[in-house]
Structure formats: C-alpha cells, structure tokens
Amino acid sequence: MISGRMSSNDNGGIERAGFLLFVAVALLPIGASILYAAAYSLGLAGLLGEGFTLSHWSRLGEDFEIVRSFLMSIGVALVAVALSVAVALGLSLALRRPLRSGRLGYTIYLPIALPGTVLAFLFFQILSGAGLLARVAAALGLISDPSQFPGLVNDPYGVGIILAEMFVAVPFFTILFAQLYDAERLPELRGLAESLGAGGVDILRRVVLPLLLRRAFPTIVLSFIGVLGAYEVPLLLGPSAPQMISVLTMRKYARFDLAQKPEAFICAVLYTALALALVALAYSCARRDDDA
Amino acid sequence: MMRKREIGKLAGAMSWIVGTICLLPIVYLLILSVAGRWRFPLLLPEGINLRAWSDLLGGDSLGWSLLLSTLLSGSVALVATFGGFIASRYIARSGRSRGLLFLAYLPFAMSPVILGACIHILYITIGLAGSAVGVACAHLTFALGFGVVFFARFWSRERRSLEDLARLLGASRPQLYRMVLLPAARELLLICFMQTFLLSWFQYGLTLLIGAGRVKTLPLLVFMYAGEANVQYAALSGLMLIIPPVLMLWANRRFLYRYM
Numbered sequence: 001m002i003s004g005r006m007s008s009n010d011n012g013g014i015e016r017a018g019f020l021l022f023v024a025v026a027l028l029p030i031g032a033s034i035l036y037a038a039a040y041s042l043g044l045a046g047l048l049g050e051g052f053t054l055s056h057w058s059r060l061g062e063d064f065e066i067v068r069s070f071l072m073s074i075g076v077a078l079v080a081v082a083l084s085v086a087v088a089l090g091l092s093l094a095l096r097r098p099l100r101s102g103r104l105g106y107t108i109y110l111p112i113a114l115p116g117t118v119l120a121f122l123f124f125q126i127l128s129g130a131g132l133l134a135r136v137a138a139a140l141g142l143i144s145d146p147s148q149f150p151g152l153v154n155d156p157y158g159v160g161i162i163l164a165e166m167f168v169a170v171p172f173f174t175i176l177f178a179q180l181y182d183a184e185r186l187p188e189l190r191g192l193a194e195s196l197g198a199g200g201v202d203i204l205r206r207v208v209l210p211l212l213l214r215r216a217f218p219t220i221v222l223s224f225i226g227v228l229g230a231y232e233v234p235l236l237l238g239p240s241a242p243q244m245i246s247v248l249t250m251r252k253y254a255r256f257d258l259a260q261k262p263e264a265f266i267c268a269v270l271y272t273a274l275a276l277a278l279v280a281l282a283y284s285c286a287r288r289d290d291d292a
Numbered sequence: 293m294m295r296k297r298e299i300g301k302l303a304g305a306m307s308w309i310v311g312t313i314c315l316l317p318i319v320y321l322l323i324l325s326v327a328g329r330w331r332f333p334l335l336l337p338e339g340i341n342l343r344a345w346s347d348l349l350g351g352d353s354l355g356w357s358l359l360l361s362t363l364l365s366g367s368v369a370l371v372a373t374f375g376g377f378i379a380s381r382y383i384a385r386s387g388r389s390r391g392l393l394f395l396a397y398l399p400f401a402m403s404p405v406i407l408g409a410c411i412h413i414l415y416i417t418i419g420l421a422g423s424a425v426g427v428a429c430a431h432l433t434f435a436l437g438f439g440v441v442f443f444a445r446f447w448s449r450e451r452r453s454l455e456d457l458a459r460l461l462g463a464s465r466p467q468l469y470r471m472v473l474l475p476a477a478r479e480l481l482l483i484c485f486m487q488t489f490l491l492s493w494f495q496y497g498l499t500l501l502i503g504a505g506r507v508k509t510l511p512l513l514v515f516m517y518a519g520e521a522n523v524q525y526a527a528l529s530g531l532m533l534i535i536p537p538v539l540m541l542w543a544n545r546r547f548l549y550r551y552m
Contacts, residue, residue, distance in 0.1 A: 011382050012465050018378030021371075022396070022440055025432045030398050033410030091310065098307035106542055107311040113537035114317060115494035117511040118530040121518045122317050125324060125527075130332045132320065138333030146332055171314060222400055229403025231497045232511075236518070246405045250497070253409040268406045275401035283397050287390070 034272055037265040048258055056262035066267055068242035070274075076158040076234075076244065077227035080165040085220060087166070088173030089212065092181065093204075099178045111171045116232035123164040124236050127152040153237050160237035161244070165227050172223070173216070180215050181208075215289060221282040225275050245271050318534065324527035344528040354513065354525070358532050361493060361509040364424060368431045369489035373481055375432075376439015376488075381473075383440065384447030393444055399437030405497030407433065415502050422504035430502040431495055435488040442484050446477055486540045493536065 011019075039045040043053035060066055098104040114122070126132045129146035131153075137143045153160045181187075186208055193203045213220075234244035243251065245267055252264035328339035348354045383392040408430065412421065420426030451473075458472045474481070496511040505512070510533045517526035 011385050014465070014469075015378050015382035015385070018375050019382035021375050022379040022436050025429060026399055026434075026437045026440075027395055029411050029414060029430075029433050030402060030407065032414055033407055036413065037410045091306075094303055095307050095310065098303065102307060104307045104311045104314075107314040109541040110314045110318060110538060113490075113534050113541055115496070115511060115533055115537075117494075117496050117514040118317075118321070118533055121514055121526050121530055122321065124518070125320070125523070135333050135335050139335055144333075167317075225401060229406060231403065231405040232515070236515075246403050246497070249403075249406050249409055253412075264409060268410050271403060271406055272401065275403070276398075279397050279401040280394070283394055 034269070037268040037272070040265040041262050041269055043262070046258075046261060048261070056266060059263070060266065065242065066248070066263065066270070069245050069248045069267070070270065072158065072239075072242040073228050073245040076161050076165075077224050080162045080169065080227050081220060081224045083162070084166050084169035084173055084223075085213075085216075087170050088177055089209065091170070091174045092177035093208070095174075096178060096181065099174070108171045108175060111168050112175075114168060116230060119164050119168060120233045120236035123160060123167070123233070124153060127160050127163065127237070129153075154239050156239050158234070158238055158244070161230075161234050164233045164237055165230065169223060169227075173220075176216055176219060177212050180212050184211050184215060186211065218282040218286040218289075221278050221285075225278050229271065229275065318531075318538070321527045321531050321534070324523055325531055327524065341524065344524045347525075348528060348532075353508070354529060354532065357508050357510050357513050357529070360424070360507070361511075361533075362536075364428055364431070364507075364509060365489045365492035368428050368435050368492040369485045372432060372435035372439040372488040372491075373485045375436055376484060377443050377446075377477065377481065379436070380440045380443035381447055384444065385452075393441070396437050396440040396444070399434045400441075402434075403497075404434065404495060405501070408498040408501035412501050421502055422506045424503075424507050427499050427503045427507045427509075428492075430498045431492040434495075434498075435491045438488055438491060439484055442487070443477070443480065446480060451476070490537050490540070493533070 036045055040049065041056050043049050043051055043056065092099065095104060099108065124131070128134070129149050129151075131149075133152075134143065134146055134149040137149060143149055152163070189207055189211075190203055193207050198206070229246050230244065231246040231250065234247050238244050238247060242248075249264050249267040249271070252260045252267065255261075323337065325344055326340050326342060327337035328341040330337040344354075348358075380396075383389050383396065386392060411430070411433075415421040415426050415430070420429060454472060454476070455468060458468050463471065494511065495509075496515065499507060499509050499512060503509075503512075508516075510529055513529040514526050514533060517523075517529060
C-alpha cells in the first residue's frame with residue numbers, strides 16, 4: 001500500500017536530469033549516427049548526395065569486398081569466441097581452487113587489463129618474423145632466419161587476430177565461469193546428481209556445461225560483438241584483404257576519394273543491423289534468465 | 293588416493309603455466325621498454341637503454357599524455373557513474389523500464405570506430421571535434437550506457453521498499469540519496485567508476501576520430517610509436533596504459549569477482 005502510494009511517480013528532477021543526460025549523450029548520437037549513415041548510403045546526405053538512389057547498395061552485388069569483409073569478421077569472431085569459451089570452460093573446471101585462493105586468482109586478471117592498442121602492439125612483437133616466438137624457435141633450432149617463421153601476422157586467415165583476442169577472452173571467461181559455478185550452486189547440484197547415480201561425464205554433459213553456457217550466453221554474445229567490431233588488433237595484425245569490418249569502414253571513411261564514403265556507411269548500417277539483432281538476442285536471454 | 297594427488301599436482305602445474313602466460317605481457321613490455329640493441333635471434337637484448345624512461349620522468353609528451361588520459365578518463369568515469377546511477381533509477385521507476393533498458397544496451401552494439409565515423413559530422417557541426425571535451429562526450433556515449441545497465445539490478449523491489457520506508461520516516465530526496473541510496477551502492481559505485489574509467493582509458497578509434505589526432509591520449513601514442521617502429525616508446529606507453537587497470541583490478545578483485 002505504502003509502496004503503491006509513494007512510488008507510483010517518484011522520479012524527481014534529478015532522476016529526470018540523469019535520464020536526459022543519457023538521452024542527449026548516448027541515445028541521440030547513436031540514433032542520429034544510424035540515420036545519417038543510412039541516409040548517406042542512400043544518397044540523401046553528404047557532399048555527393050544527389051537524392052535517393054540505390055546505386056551504392058547495388059555495388060554490394062558487384063564488388064564483394066564488403067561481403068568478404070563481413071564473412072571474414074564473422075568467421076574470426078566465431079572462432080575466437082568459440083575457442084575462448086572452450087578453453088575457459090576447461091580451465092575454470094580444472095583450476096577452481098587456484099582461481100579462488102591461489103596466486104592465479106590474481107594473475108588471471110592481468111590479460112583483461114590489456115587495451116586493444118597494447119594487445120595489438122604486444123602480439124605484433126611476439127608473433128612477427130623477428131618476434132619473441134621466432135627467437136624461441138631459433139633458440140630451439142627450428143628456424144635460422146626470420147623468413148622461415150610461419151606468418152602469423154597479417155595472415156589471410158586472421159590467426160594473429162584470433163590468438164590476440166583469445167589472450168584476453170580466455171581469462172575473462174575463465175573468471176566468469178568460475179564465478180557462475182559458485183553462483184549457480186553447481187557443487188550441490190553435482191552432489192545431488194552423483195547421489196542419483198550419474199557418472200562424471202554425464203554430470204558434466206547434462207548439468208554443468210548446459211547451466212554454465214546458458215547463464216553465460218548473453219556475455220558470450222556481447223563478446224562476439226566485441227570481436228566483430230574490434231579495430232586496433234585487426235588494424236595491426238589482420239590481413240590487408242579482406243579486412244575486418246571496422247578497419248574496412250575506417251579505410252573507406254578516411255579516404256580522400258569521396259566516392260568511397262557511401263560504402264563506409266553501408267558497412268556501418270550492415271554492422272549496426274547485425275549487432276543490434278545480436279544485442280536484442282542477448283537482452284532477451286538475460287531477461288528470460290532473470291525472470292526464471 | 294594416489295590419483296587425487298596426481299590430479300592435484302597436474303592442476304598445480306597447469307596453474308603455474310597459466311599464471312606465467314598471464315604475466316608474460318607485463319614482463320615483455322618492461323623488457324621492450326628498456327631494451328637496447330636486440331638482434332635476431334638473441335633471446336635477450338644486448339644492453340639496457342633507459343632513454344624512454346628518462347624522457348617520461350622529464351615531462352616529455354608521454355608524461356603529458358599520461359596526465360591528459362588520467363583527467364579525461366577520470367571525468368568521464370565520474371559523470372558516467374553518477375549519471376548512470378540516477379538515470380538507471382529513472383528507468384527502473386518508470387512504467388516502461390523494459391523498453392528503456394533495452395535502449396541502454398544500444399551502445400554495446402556499436403563498434404566505437406564505426407560509431408565514430410558516423411557521428412564525426414555531428415561533432416564537426418557543433419564544434420566539438422578536435423577537442424578534449426568532444427572526446428569526453430564521445431566516450432560518455434559508451435560509458436553512460438554501461439553505467440545505466442550496470443545499475444539496473446540495483447533498483448530491486450527490496451530497494452524500493454527501503455526507499456519508501458525512508459520517505460515515510462520523513463527523509464527528503466537529498467537525504468534519501470545521501471543517507472540511504474549512496475551508502476547502499478558504495479561498492480557498486482566504486483566498481484562502476486573503475487569500469488567506466490577503463491572504458492575511456494582504453495579508447496582508441498573514437499579518440500582518434502573525434503579528437504582529430506589533436507587529443508593525444510596514451511592509446512594514440514602507443515599506435516603512433518608502433519607505427520614509427522619506435523618499440524621502446526611504444527612499450528613504455530603501453531606500460532603506462534596498463535598500470536592503472538592492473539592496480540584497479542588487483543585492488544578490487546574481491547568486488548569484481550562478486551559482481552562480474
């Protein structure tokens with residue numbers, strides 16, 4: 001009763017001001033940017049805009065650079081996130097005690113503290129022909145010249161990008177799974193399943209993994225979006241063709257050739273549509289879990 | 293019994309290997325920042341060169357960038373934390389909280405570089421491109437969205453009852469915040485401040501575009517030096533860039549572990 005009487009309209013001026021700040025600084029720029037990108041790609045905005053046209057979009061079917069870039073970005077993000085989740089699941093289950101109370105409980109956080117710029121620079125120094133790995137290979141007698149080292153930087157399959165992204169994502173997911181393991185009371189559930197006669201593999205397959213993956217799914221999707229739109233790491237470690245989508249967008253946007261700009265905005269519109277669909281998926285899953 | 297001991301040993305060895313791999317970046321950056329001549333295939337540099345470190349301590353551009361990045365990210369984090377706190381209360385108490393909360397997730401969908409390319413014209417039009425204020429506003433697009441989502445779960449039914457009780461006992465709105473809500477959210481406010489600080493601290497693409505290369509934060513320096521093949525300076529800038537997050541993460545591991 002009290003709650004109904006007092007809280008039905010209890011947002012005051014300060015809350016409204018906070019919300020308006022959020023609208024002005026976050027929502028409006030994003031909304032405006034999406035509209036501007038769509039308008040530019042349709043010839044309705046920009047220096048070269050001469051009225052509505054689909055000619056820029058029709059180029060998607062002629063020149064496959066953007067399509068290839070999207071496929072490359074999705075592939076790299078899928079592989080990086082899937083491998084990270086798999087490795088992190090193994091680590092979080094195998095190293096539960098060291099993660100809770102050992103030194104690993106501190107050091108595991110270090111890779112998460114690496115920003116994209118440092119990560120890119122670091123992996124360039126580690127994976128390039130004269131980098132740390134090549135020096136170790138030379139010390140082991142495997143190679144004698146930097147050119148003999150397999151190309152992991154700017155390689156066509158994005159191996160350098162995947163390794164760099166995994167370096168941050170594996171510790172992140174390991175910590176997340178370790179935390180979810182306790183939050184979801186998995187030790188008790190394991191004990192219950194054991195008492196009902198389930199074997200170790202069955203418990204893992206039917207109880208532990210489904211629960212952890214279900215609870216972590218929204219975070220996994222957001223992590224996928226993060227890799228999909230990454231810029232610094234692909235810029236330094238990625239191939240020159242096809243480029244990851246952020247790199248391609250920036251290249252087309254920053255070119256002096258104004259004719260390339262509509263294509264930059266086509267990339268932006270397509271990326272935003274895909275990312276929004278994924279965010280909606282993550283959001284609905286998170287709400288479903290909250291309601292359950 | 294034997295098997296348990298072997299498994300324990302294996303876990304210990306794995307833990308040591310994983311821990312070493314996690315430490316590698318900081319050690320390697322430290323070595324790179326002081327490395328003199330380092331020919332292939334030597335595993336260690338031939339000598340030590342402290343030029344980059346002495347330039348940093350002497351107040352070179354690296355020192356200024358450090359100061360600029362700290363002030364910029366600190367301001368963004370402060371606004372995002374308290375702005376996110378009260379905006380999320382507005383959303384939670386409004387009749388359309390689900391729809392509005394979904395909108396708060398929008399920044400998570402955007403790649404900073406792609407958003408930067410799209411809003412660049414807006415910042416040019418309003419005269420904020422190329423300025424630190426403009427860069428801070430652009431960072432806030434992401435940081436404020438994070439703050440709103442971060443505090444969404446704080447405004448639970450129990451919290452509402454607590455607020456109602458305080459109001460019933462005569463607390464004014466400022467008293468409600470000062471004596472009830474802010475103390476209850478102290479840990480979360482601290483974590484949100486750190487996370488939004490890092491969101492801004494790590495930002496490269498958006499800073500490059502909106503700052504037009506004139507707002508030289510540390511991430512820009514790392515790329516600039518890396519582009520010039522100035523490994524020593526790039527490594528030192530990188531070290532400066534990761535020291536605050538490392539300290540924050542270590543100091544607050546307990547809280548982060550709980551709220552991740």
